[in-house]
Amino acid sequence: MFTNKIIAFIGSGAMGEAMISGLLRKGVTNPEGIIASDMLQERIDFLKQKYGVKGTTSNKSAVEKADVVVLAVKPQRFSSVEKEIHGHIPSEALVISIIAGLTMEKIIRGLNHSRVVRSMPNTPAQIGEGITVWTAAESVSEEQREMTRQILRAFGDEVYIEEESYMDAATALSGTGPAYVFLFMEAMVDAGVHLGFSRKTAEQLVVQTVRGSADYYYNYMKNGTPVHLAHLRNQVTSPGGTSAAALYYLEKDGFRTAISRAIWAAYERSVELGQGKNVRHPESR
Numbered sequence: 001m002f003t004n005k006i007i008a009f010i011g012s013g014a015m016g017e018a019m020i021s022g023l024l025r026k027g028v029t030n031p032e033g034i035i036a037s038d039m040l041q042e043r044i045d046f047l048k049q050k051y052g053v054k055g056t057t058s059n060k061s062a063v064e065k066a067d068v069v070v071l072a073v074k075p076q077r078f079s080s081v082e083k084e085i086h087g088h089i090p091s092e093a094l095v096i097s098i099i100a101g102l103t104m105e106k107i108i109r110g111l112n113h114s115r116v117v118r119s120m121p122n123t124p125a126q127i128g129e130g131i132t133v134w135t136a137a138e139s140v141s142e143e144q145r146e147m148t149r150q151i152l153r154a155f156g157d158e159v160y161i162e163e164e165s166y167m168d169a170a171t172a173l174s175g176t177g178p179a180y181v182f183l184f185m186e187a188m189v190d191a192g193v194h195l196g197f198s199r200k201t202a203e204q205l206v207v208q209t210v211r212g213s214a215d216y217y218y219n220y221m222k223n224g225t226p227v228h229l230a231h232l233r234n235q236v237t238s239p240g241g242t243s244a245a246a247l248y249y250l251e252k253d254g255f256r257t258a259i260s261r262a263i264w265a266a267y268e269r270s271v272e273l274g275q276g277k278n279v280r281h282p283e284s285r
Contacts, residue, residue, distance in 0.1 A: 002029040002147070008066035010059050010081060011073035012036040012047055015098060018126035019070065020051055022155030025128065037062035059084040066090065068147065071097040071107070075273045078102060082110035089113045094144045096134075096151065100171050101273030104137050104164060114139040117148050118167055120175040121155065130156030133170035135163070168274065172266035180262065185210055 007029060009016045020036065023029050031052035037059050038044050044055035056062050063069050063085050073081055078099055089095065089111060096117045097107055104116050119134035132152045136145055145160075152158035161167070185206050192202030213232075220227040237243040 002033060002150070004033075005029070005067040006033055006035060006065055007068040007070065007151075008035040008037065008062040009070045009072055010037050010062060010085070011071065011077070012038040012043060012055075013072065014126065015121065015123075016070070016072035017047065018123075018130075018155055019072070019098075019121075019151070020047065020053060022125065022128055023151065024051060026154040028150055028154050035062045035066065060088050063089045063093075066093055068151070069093055069095045070151075071095065071099055073099060075099050075101055078106075078110065085111060087112050094140065094147060096148060098132075100175065101168065101270040101275075103274050104135075106274070108137065115144060116140070117144075118164060119148075119152065120167060120171045121152070122175050123178045125155035128155050131174055132156065132158045133161060133167065133174060134158060135161050135167060168267050168270040171270040172263045175270075176263075176266045180259065181210070 007023070009020060012020070016036065016038075020034055023034065024031060032054070034051070034053040036044060036047045036053050036055045037057065038047075038055070039057060041057055044057060047053055048055045059081055066089070069085075069089055071078070071081070091113075092115070093113070094115050094117065095107065095111065095113055096119060097104075098119050098121055099107075100120065102118070104118050107116050107118070108114050114137060117134055117136045117140060119132050121130050121132040124130040125132070132155075134148060134152060136148065140148075149158060149160075159170075161170070188206045188209075189199065189202045192205060193199050197205070217227070217229065217232060233247075237247060
């Protein structure tokens with residue numbers, strides 16, 4: 001499907017590189033089929049040397065002959081990017097955006113281009129273990145939807161949703177989700193150090209505990225056995241035991257509520273970014 005097709009990346013930072021790496025690793029395309037665009041020439045030189053892809057500091061030249069254009073810049077950069085490439089994308093090309101909060105309407109209007117997919121990956125995409133939620137404009141053909149699936153599956157799982165309104169929720173839940181997990185792990189490691197473990201040992205214990213717990217749950221899912229997370233939690237919670245004591249304090253201190261509020265705050269911020277509200281004080285509410 002990607003034979004003789006050009007995929008142009010507008011923005012080649014960490015996530016852009018993760019996508020490039022995944023596409024090449026999975027054999028979706030070859031280095032000659034990728035153009036990486038970035039403001040920094042040294043970044044382009046690095047990607048060309050590491051992956052053998054083509055590169056440029058001109059967004060306009062990157063998109064002019066592209067079959068797929070991936071928008072992988074920060075939300076604050078889109079206004080300058082759209083000025084460069086407005087009207088220069090081939091009419092039949094597919095545009096895939098991974099820009100947080102930016103609606104398809106704004107992308108379509110800003111680029112004067114209707115074949116747009118909005119998506120939200122997360123950082124585990126960098127090792128091929130991410131998950132990407134995506135939706136598409138009506139003008140995106142079925143062939144282009146399949147192209148989108150192949151691209152997104154190159155760095156993890158993908159989930160299609162009909163209603164774009166859920167994209168901000170996906171940003172808050174899975175797009176930002178790794179940050180919550182890492183903070184939780186960091187807190188566990190610090191607690192382990194407080195208990196007397198070396199930081200190295202505490203990290204080893206925490207990382208494997210989190211990884212093993214996720215894999216344990218995933219094993220049920222993979223085998224098609226429905227299981228509620230509360231059931232797995234109850235498996236390790238004996239009456240009057242250590243887990244029960246720990247969970248009592250987590251519930252007492254509002255652990256669930258804090259997580260829920262954090263995800264809601266991320267959702268609201270995603271909506272704000274889509275409205276062009278780029279800067280605000282975190283305590284402004």
